[in-house]
Amino acid sequence: MKILVILGTRPQIIKSTPIISGALKQGLDLEIIHTGQHYDHALSEVFFEELSPPQPIVNLNVGSGSHIFQTAEIMLRLEKYLLLGKPSIVLVPGDTNSALAGALASVKLGFSVAHLESGARCYDMQMAEEVNRRLIDHCSAILFAPTSKCKENLGSESVLGEVNLVGDTMLDVFLSSQKEAKKSSIVNELNLKGRDFAVLTTHRAENVDDPIKLRSLFKAIQKADMDVIFPVHPRTKNRLKEGGLILDDGNIRLIDPIGYIEMLALLKSSKIVFTDSGGLQKESFWSKVPCVTLRERTEWNEPVEMGVSFLTGVDPTKIINAVDYINCNYDQLKTRFKNNPFGDGKASEKIVKILAAATE
Numbered sequence: 001m002k003i004l005v006i007l008g009t010r011p012q013i014i015k016s017t018p019i020i021s022g023a024l025k026q027g028l029d030l031e032i033i034h035t036g037q038h039y040d041h042a043l044s045e046v047f048f049e050e051l052s053p054p055q056p057i058v059n060l061n062v063g064s065g066s067h068i069f070q071t072a073e074i075m076l077r078l079e080k081y082l083l084l085g086k087p088s089i090v091l092v093p094g095d096t097n098s099a100l101a102g103a104l105a106s107v108k109l110g111f112s113v114a115h116l117e118s119g120a121r122c123y124d125m126q127m128a129e130e131v132n133r134r135l136i137d138h139c140s141a142i143l144f145a146p147t148s149k150c151k152e153n154l155g156s157e158s159v160l161g162e163v164n165l166v167g168d169t170m171l172d173v174f175l176s177s178q179k180e181a182k183k184s185s186i187v188n189e190l191n192l193k194g195r196d197f198a199v200l201t202t203h204r205a206e207n208v209d210d211p212i213k214l215r216s217l218f219k220a221i222q223k224a225d226m227d228v229i230f231p232v233h234p235r236t237k238n239r240l241k242e243g244g245l246i247l248d249d250g251n252i253r254l255i256d257p258i259g260y261i262e263m264l265a266l267l268k269s270s271k272i273v274f275t276d277s278g279g280l281q282k283e284s285f286w287s288k289v290p291c292v293t294l295r296e297r298t299e300w301n302e303p304v305e306m307g308v309s310f311l312t313g314v315d316p317t318k319i320i321n322a323v324d325y326i327n328c329n330y331d332q333l334k335t336r337f338k339n340n341p342f343g344d345g346k347a348s349e350k351i352v353k354i355l356a357a358a359t360e
Contacts, residue, residue, distance in 0.1 A: 001359035003030045004087035004111075006078070008037030008062075008098025011170075011279045013053065014260060015116060016093045018172045018348035019355075020053045026356055033081055035074045035098040036061040057081075067097055067128050074101035082109050088359045089114050089142070095133035095278075103136045114355065115161075116169065118143035119150030120278075120299035127206075129278075130299070137161075142358060144351055147302060147341045166350040167343015170279060174286050175345045177264055184265035186258065190229060197226050198272040199263075200252065202294055203233035207276050211243035213314045217294065218245065220316035221252060221274055224323050228252045228274070229266060272326055274319075281309060288337040290326045292319060302341040308333060 005020060007013055023030045034056035060077040062070055074097065082090070082105060090106040092099040093116035103113045118137050122130050137143060137154060140161045145151040146168035154163045187194070200221060208214055221228055232240070232254050258266070264283065267273065273284040276294040281303065284291040291309040303309035310325070312318035326333060 001029065001088040002085060003028060003089050003091060003355055003359060004082070004085055005030065005032045005091045005093075006035065006098060006102035007032060007056070007093070008035035008074070009094075009096050010038055010260075011277075012093045012096060012098065014173055014279070015169045016091070017053045018169050018176070019091070019116070019351050022348050022352040023355060024054070026352055028352070028356055028359065031085065031087075032056040033078065033102075034059040035078070035101070036063055037070060037074070037096060037098045070097040071101045071104075074098060075105040078102065078105045079109070082106060082111060087111055089355060091116060091355070092136060092140075093117060095120070095129040095136070097128070097132065099136055100132040103139055107139045112141040112358075113139060114142040114144065114358075115140040116144050116351070117146055117150075118159075118163070119145040119147075119152075119154040121150075121153045122295075122297040122299040124297045127297075133299075142354065144347075144354075146343065146347070149302065149341070164350070164354055166354075167345070167347035168282065169347045169351065170282055171286060171340075171342045171345050172348045173260075174264070174283060177261060180261045181264035181268060184262055186262045186265050187269045190253070190255070192227065192229070192269065194269045195271045197270055198224060198228045198274060199266050199270045200228050200230040200274040201233065201280055202274075202276050203236050204276045204295070207294060207314055208236045208239045211239070211245070214239060214243060215245060216316050217314040217319070218252060220314075220319040222250045223320055224251065224272070225327075226251065226271065229270075230254050231256065231258045231263070233257065271330070272323065282342065285309065285337070286340075286342075288334060290330075290333050292322045292326075294319075306336050306339070308336050 036059050062073045089112050091114045092102040106113050115136050124130055137159050143161045143163045144166045151165045230252050267287040270289055273289050273291045281291055281300050285303045293309050293311050296313045310322040312322050
């Protein structure tokens with residue numbers, strides 16, 4: 001009885017790797033399909049190289065495009081592989097277009113869907129990821145909730161599938177990667193001093209597609225009295241060029257996209273994280289680094305409620321105020337990283353057991 005895992009982006013590879021490894025060790029029949037949603041080597045292939053899951057049986061090479069194009073094209077290209085493989089369960093991680101397309105194509109063809117990272121909610125239906133995760137949750141037979149809050153959300157929506165509180169597999173990967181991260185030389189290579197720099201990532205369309213917002217965001221971050229290391233997503237790089245934004249003359253240092261291990265090493269030594277990434281919000285929390293979240297709402301509210309993540313959007317005043325607050329209360333903030341709502345680092349073990357039972 002076969003398990004088919006559908007991946008397409010960097011975060012999906014990271015959060016799925018421990019499940020894939022665990023399933024194969026248990027002798028489960030598992031195959032991977034890569035949609036090609038992230039088609040840049042630095043955003044996809046490098047994570048297969050670092051984390052070492054098996055290579056996909058096929059890459060659908062869907063590439064870039066609008067949300068509608070990507071979702072529809074993945075469904076069209078995926079259909080024949082689903083019909084050929086006849087999986088018992090199709091595992092879709094997260095809230096990307098790849099996940100939505102995989103879930104919809106599977107249920108339309110009569111295959112059961114398991115959703116990894118179900119129940120996360122930001123309650124902003126203008127955000128494509130919120131639409132995706134809600135639709136996936138309501139057509140899934142098995143749902144893996146990473147936090148108690150996520151499980152509560154699924155209960156309040158009366159989803160029809162079986163809900164399992166398992167923890168976050170990204171935490172599993174984070175914990176198992178710490179030894180390798182300590183060996184990384186990226187901090188020295190960039191000539192950085194511990195805790196005297198920040199890390200910045202931004203790639204969401206609502207932030208980078210508006211030149212005025214993008215310019216306002218960078219002006220605010222440039223006021224931080226520290227180096228800001230900015231691994232530039234290809235989408236963001238294109239928007240910078242289109243908007244005529246040049247950042248090389250200030251404290252924001254642009255670098256090429258980096259691998260997972262290098263990012264963990266940067267996070268561990270940084271003082272502040274600026275990001276609109278859902279995954280990096282959690283990784284900064286586990287690294288015990290305060291996070292300025294460049295969004296109005298987030299699906300990961302637990303760190304916000306604990307007072308270590310600060311929702312600012314791209315409002316310059318909110319960003320500057322958040323940085324000032326972190327700098328003035330840094331030692332006290334560090335004491336707030338106590339309870340971990342994302343599980344015990346053994347989420348993948350629990351998920352593999354459930355998948356094994358479901359495919360018997």
